[in-house]
Amino acid sequence: MIKKIGIIGAGKMGEALIAGFLKSKAFTPQDICASEIVEGRRRYIADTYHIECFEDIEKVVAFSDLIIVAVKPGNVKNVLEGIGKAITPEKSLVSIAAGITLDYLIRYLPKEIPVIRVMPNLACFVREGMMAVCPSESTSHERLEAVKENLGLLGRVITLEEKYFDAVTGLVGSGPAYIYLVIEALSDAGVKLGLPKDIATTLVAQTVLGAGKMVVETGEHPARLREMVATPGGTTIEGLIELERGRLRATLIDAVVKATERAKELSKA
Numbered sequence: 001m002i003k004k005i006g007i008i009g010a011g012k013m014g015e016a017l018i019a020g021f022l023k024s025k026a027f028t029p030q031d032i033c034a035s036e037i038v039e040g041r042r043r044y045i046a047d048t049y050h051i052e053c054f055e056d057i058e059k060v061v062a063f064s065d066l067i068i069v070a071v072k073p074g075n076v077k078n079v080l081e082g083i084g085k086a087i088t089p090e091k092s093l094v095s096i097a098a099g100i101t102l103d104y105l106i107r108y109l110p111k112e113i114p115v116i117r118v119m120p121n122l123a124c125f126v127r128e129g130m131m132a133v134c135p136s137e138s139t140s141h142e143r144l145e146a147v148k149e150n151l152g153l154l155g156r157v158i159t160l161e162e163k164y165f166d167a168v169t170g171l172v173g174s175g176p177a178y179i180y181l182v183i184e185a186l187s188d189a190g191v192k193l194g195l196p197k198d199i200a201t202t203l204v205a206q207t208v209l210g211a212g213k214m215v216v217e218t219g220e221h222p223a224r225l226r227e228m229v230a231t232p233g234g235t236t237i238e239g240l241i242e243l244e245r246g247r248l249r250a251t252l253i254d255a256v257v258k259a260t261e262r263a264k265e266l267s268k269a
């Protein structure tokens with residue numbers, strides 16, 4: 001486990017990482033700092049999480065042994081140029097930027113720096129994130145394991161070849177947004193049927209959480225679990241037929257393919 005963490009870019013994802021690490025109780029606010037360009041955001045992060053939030057990237061690099069770059073892809077080059085002057089090989093660098101490849105990251109850093117590309121999602125906020133990691137060649141096994149131990153506090157972590165990262169971006173990085181849309185639609189169905197909105201949303205969100213947990217914890221095929229709900233001649237099969245008529249399955253596949261294509265475009269930019 002790496003004890004001092006610095007997050008560069010305390011936006012939506014940077015905040016999720018800060019919140020998740022602090023909720024894990026493995027870190028105190030004295031172990032984490034951040035850098036953020038937007039002044040109001042700096043104040044919000046410092047007030048909410050009681051961590052130091054600087055404007056100056058070099059202060060974060062000097063403080064941290066694990067530096068996590070969480071700015072938008074278009075700002076990564078700028079940030080790396082700032083980091084490159086201050087980073088040393090005992091430190092590790094993680095980038096979570098969509099479409100930003102290891103080759104690109106390495107180009108702006110001294111060559112012995114361990115660099116790890118990670119694709120997480122927003123659920124790191126509640127320590128139920130899904131993260132894929134891919135190390136650069138100069139990253140030792142021990143260093144990768146240490147970084148994975150840190151990230152493991154935020155959810156599930158798997159090591160994957162970089163060739164899968166665009167697909168993981170479309171599936172894992174963007175994934176929560178698809179599910180939020182599904183939750184919204186199902187809770188609207190509850191409202192149409194007369195349920196109060198807040199109750200409908202709670203009913204649906206917990207149903208989604210439970211369904212996901214069943215897949216993860218039982219290891220059963222989702223189709224088998226679906227069959228367990230859809231009893232012959234019952235209510236569920238009526239609903240499932242409507243979903244097939246609406247091409248839900250094909251639409252979800254198309255959505256992930258489109259998001260993956262966009263991730264590919266970003267990596268070429």
Ligand SMILES: NC(=O)c1ccc[n+]([C@@H]2O[C@H](COP(=O)([O-])OP(=O)(O)OC[C@H]3O[C@@H](n4cnc5c(N)ncnc54)[C@H](OP(=O)(O)O)[C@@H]3O)[C@@H](O)[C@H]2O)c1
Nearest residue numbers: 009011012013035036037070071072073075096097098173
């Ligand atoms: N959001 C997600 O669910 C998600 C999931 C997986 C991966 N990611 C990746 O995570 C990264 C961040 O995404 P996000 O949604 O958190 O974006 P965001 O909310 O825009 O956060 C990035 C923050 O970094 C700030 N920033 C820009 N340049 C900076 C610099 N030089 N030093 C310090 N701070 C700087 C930004 O300010 P400005 O607004 O002025 O640029 C912004 O406040 C992206 O690369 C994205 O691909 C996001």
